[in-house]
Ligand SMILES: [Zn+2]
């Protein structure tokens with residue numbers, strides 16, 4: 049989203065201006081997207097655009113590292129190997145071979161209830177559901193989940209990068225559900 053409306057008065061430190069190459073003469077443009085506000089010069093040369101791309105990808109990769117380290121590496125969630133022939137030097141296999149992490153990516157492990165039943169129960173069609181049962185009872189109780197955000201809300205591209213890098217998806221799911229602060233205090 050591009051916004052050319054009059055901006056509130058914002059001041060930047062001299063250091064920040066020097067580093068970014070912004071001067072008092074530069075008009076700024078604000079780009080707002082999910083999770084970020086980015087100021088760019090309203091007029092940019094080819095080199096300035098290239099430098100902006102470089103800086104934005106550096107920020108993106110730092111944030112990816114931050115997210116990955118907050119989750120840690122999948123160690124088969126405590127119950128298996130990361131050092132058999134298949135797992136060795138193959139981080140993607142760690143997540144593939146971890147049933148806990150793998151199930152989180154598996155569409156078939158999600159609860160699907162027909163819309164008319166949800167409507168009858170007064171549960172919104174897009175609500176996340178949870179289910180419980182007692183052994184051999186022949187009954188499954190499905191309710192609207194208390195926590196309505198989880199790993200399924202992750203941007204798919206980032207999720208597959210993390211999975212391919214052997215990052216523990218079970219931990220990621222928990223960080224999202226508990227809304228843990230992973231950057232800053
Ligand atoms: Zn795991």
Ligand SMILES: [Zn+2]
Pocket residue numbers: 129130131132133134135145
């Ligand atoms: Zn293995």
